[in-house]
Amino acid sequence: xxxxxxxxxxxxxxxxxxxxxxxxxxxxxxxxxxxxxxxxxxxxxxxxxxxxxxxxxxxxxxxxxxxxxxxxxxxxxxxxxxxxxxxxxxxxxxxxxxxxxxxxxxxxxxxxxxxxxxxxxxxxxxxxxxxxxxxxxxxxxxxxxxxxxxxxxxxxxxxxxxxxxxxxxxxxxxxxxxxxxxxxxxxxxxxxxxxxxxxxxxxxxxxxxxxxxxxxxxxxxxxxxxxxxxxxxxxxxxxxxxxxxxxxxxxxxxxxxxxxxxxxxxxxxxxxxxxxxxxxxxxxxxxxxxxxxxxxxxxxxxxxxxxxxxxxxxxxxxxxxxxxxxxxxxxxxxxxxxxxxxxxxxxxxxxxxxxxxxxxxxxxxxxxxxxxxxxx
Numbered sequence: 053x054x055x056x057x058x059x060x061x062x063x064x065x066x067x068x069x070x071x072x073x074x075x076x077x078x079x080x081x082x083x084x085x086x087x088x089x090x091x092x093x094x095x096x097x098x099x100x101x102x103x104x105x106x107x108x109x110x111x112x113x114x115x116x117x118x119x120x121x122x123x124x125x126x127x128x129x130x131x132x133x134x135x136x137x138x139x140x141x142x143x144x145x146x147x148x149x150x151x152x153x154x155x156x157x158x159x160x161x162x163x164x165x166x167x168x169x170x171x172x173x174x175x176x177x178x179x180x181x182x183x184x185x186x187x188x189x190x191x192x193x194x195x196x197x198x199x200x201x202x203x204x205x206x207x208x209x210x211x212x213x214x215x216x217x218x219x220x221x222x223x224x225x226x227x228x229x230x231x232x233x234x235x236x237x238x239x240x241x242x243x244x245x246x247x248x249x250x251x252x253x254x255x256x257x258x259x260x261x262x263x264x265x266x267x268x269x270x271x272x273x274x275x276x277x278x279x280x281x282x283x284x285x286x287x288x289x290x291x292x293x294x295x296x297x298x299x300x301x302x303x304x305x306x307x308x309x310x311x312x313x314x315x316x317x318x319x320x321x322x323x324x325x326x327x328x329x330x331x332x333x334x335x336x337x338x339x340x341x342x343x344x345x346x347x348x349x350x351x352x353x354x355x356x357x358x359x360x361x362x363x364x365x366x367x368x369x370x371x372x373x374x375x376x377x378x379x380x381x382x383x384x385x386x387x388x389x390x391x392x393x394x395x396x397x398x399x400x401x402x403x404x405x406x407x408x409x410x411x412x413x414x415x416x417x418x419x420x421x422x423x424x425x426x427x428x
Contacts, residue, residue, distance in 0.1 A: 104183065104187075105183075106183045106184055113183075113184065113219070116179070116180075116183035116184055117184070117219070117223045117225055117226055118225070119179055119183070120176050120179050120180045120183070120184070120226050120229075120230075121176075121225040121226055121229040123172050123173075123175045123176035123179060124172060124173065124176045124226070124229035124230050124232065124233040125172070125229055125233075126168060126171075126172035126176075127168065127169045127170070127171075127172025127173045127176065127233035127236075127237065128169075128172070128229070128232050128233050128236055129168065129172075130165045130166065130167070130168030130169035130170075130171075130172055131165070131169045131233070131236040131237055131239060131240055132236070133161070133164075133165035133168070134162055134165040134166055134169060134239070134240040134243075135239055135240070135243065137158065137161040137162055137165060138158075138162065138240075138243060138244075138247065141157055141158040141161060142158070143156070143158045145157040145158065147160065162240075165240075166240055169233075169236075169237055169240060170237075172233060173230075173233050173234065173237060176229075176230065176233065177230075180218075180226065180230075184218065184219045184223070184226075185217070185218050185219075186214075186217045186218075257417045257419065258416075258417045259272065259413070260303075260316070260319045260320045260413060260414060260418060261277075261302075261303045261305075261306045261316050261317075261319070261320040262277060262303050262320055262398060262410055262412075262413040262414060263413040264277070264413075272413070274412050274413055276401075276403070276409040276410055276411065276412075277303040277304040277305070277409060277410050278303075278304040278403070278407050278408065278409050279299075279301040279302075279303070279304075279322070279324060279347065279400065279407075279408040279409065279410070280301055280302050280303070280304050280306075280307060281299060281300070281301060282300045282301055282302045282307065282321070283307065285302075285307040285308070287304070287407045287408070288301065288324070288407065288408050289402075289405075289406045289407055289408070290342060290343065290345060290402050290406055290407075290408055291406065293324060293325070293326045293345050293408070294326060295326050295327065295328060295344070296325075296326070296364040297325065297326060298323060298324070298325045298362045299323070299324040299325070300321070300322075300323060300350065300360070301321075301322045301323075301324050301347070301408075302317060302320055302321065302322070303320050303410065306320055318351065318356075319351065319418050319419060320418075321349070321350035321351060321358065322347050322348065322349060322350055322398055323347065323348050323349075323350050323359065323360075323362070323369070324345060324346070324347045324400075324408065325345070325346060325362060325380065326343075326344050326345045326346075327344045327346065327367060327380065327381065328344060329343065329344040331367060331381050332344065332346075332381055333381050333382050334381075334382055334383045336383060336397075337381075337382075337383050337397065340397050340398075340399040340400070340411070341400060342400055342401050342402055342408070345400065345408065346380065346397065346400075347397065347398040347400045347408075347410075348369070348378075348380070348384050348395040348396065348397050348398065349395050349396045349397075349398070349414065349418040349419075351395075351418050351419045351420075352371040352373065352374075352376055352391060352395075352420075353376075353386075353391045353392065353393040353394070353395060353419070353420060353421050354371065354373070354374055354376050354389070354390050354391040354392075354420060354421075355373065355374070355420050356419050356420045357371050357372065357373035357374070358371075359371045359376075359378070359395065360372070362380075367379065367380040367381045368380065368387070369384065369395065371389065371391070374389055374390050374391075375388065375389045376388065376389030376390060376391035377389055378391070378394065378395050383397065384397065391421075392421055393421050396414045396415070396416050396417070396418050397414075397415075398410055398413075398414055399411035399412055399415075
């Protein structure tokens with residue numbers, strides 16, 4: 053025995069061989085030994101597997117399968133309810149809820165149905181794991197970063213066994229119900245993202261308040277409407293429009309409506325100005341105007357900013373957002389900037405009292421350019 057093979061305390065030497073099984077306390081609780089695991093750590097607490105009813109009894113397994121499938125079906129119903137409510141309930145409808153008070157009916161129903169959809173999937177997955185999936189605890193010892201080939205093959209076999217023991221292939225009700233629940237749950241996740249972009253365009257990009265309100269047969273009357281000052285909401289006589297002046301106008305009746313029609317106000321905004329008829333270079337512009345008075349959409353055809361800057365000497369309209377410039381003497385064609393199309397012109401004339409009125413609606417869509425836009 054040498055110094056490397058022994059430890060001493062108070063003259064007492066205790067052997068600690070390479071394969072010794074004892075540990076010696078030297079000072080203040082410090083333990084030195086052969087590195088073996090004390091008995092109390094040999095079993096880290098893994099509980100023995102306790103067989104469940106579904107492991108031993110096919111009837112119990114079927115019952116568990118039905119409960120899991122039922123929870124997934126609840127999720128499906130919640131998702132379908134969300135979709136129906138999203139389209140069927142007006143967002144302005146309110147309802148009284150005890151303990152909450154008056155609340156938005158759409159938001160309440162969407163919250164309840166989405167909760168049912170989420171809880172159905174969550175509880176179904178938990179019930180599936182607790183009653184049918186294997187619950188034995190397993191420990192994988194440390195190994196090199198790349199497993200041996202036989203271990204890799206064994207892993208593939210384990211995955212196959214897992215698919216079998218999870219009852220996914222043997223229990224088609226769970227497979228199809230879970231697939232339906234997870235597949236449909238994507239709808240309430242994606243639907244608000246799409247719906248939040250606004251309504252589908254339909255004719256919304258081509259029809260403004262200048263067309264008039266839609267009649268019962270689904271058509272627009274296209275009747276003449278007076279040009280009203282914005283925001284004064286008063287009509288304009290042709291004699292009031294002098295050369296160089298600019299009027300911001302709206303169609304008759306629009307400014308009297310509720311605030312929820314703000315998008316209609318945006319699409320229908322018009323600029324009215326008077327030029328010397330000799331300065332107008334387009335015959336169409338003369339025909340659609342009145343004695344040098346012309347009206348053009350106020351919404352830039354680039355990204356929809358308000359075109360509100362008029363240069364009296366050059367007869368140019370300037371968009372302040374990206375400096376698109378339109379020549380009023382040439383059908384408001386683009387002479388500078390990123391806009392690609394002229395501002396749409398509103399045909400105007402005067403009524404028997406001398407007030408400016410529209411001859412009809414815009415002949416093309418107002419606002420930013422889009423692929424279906426045409427021109428008259």
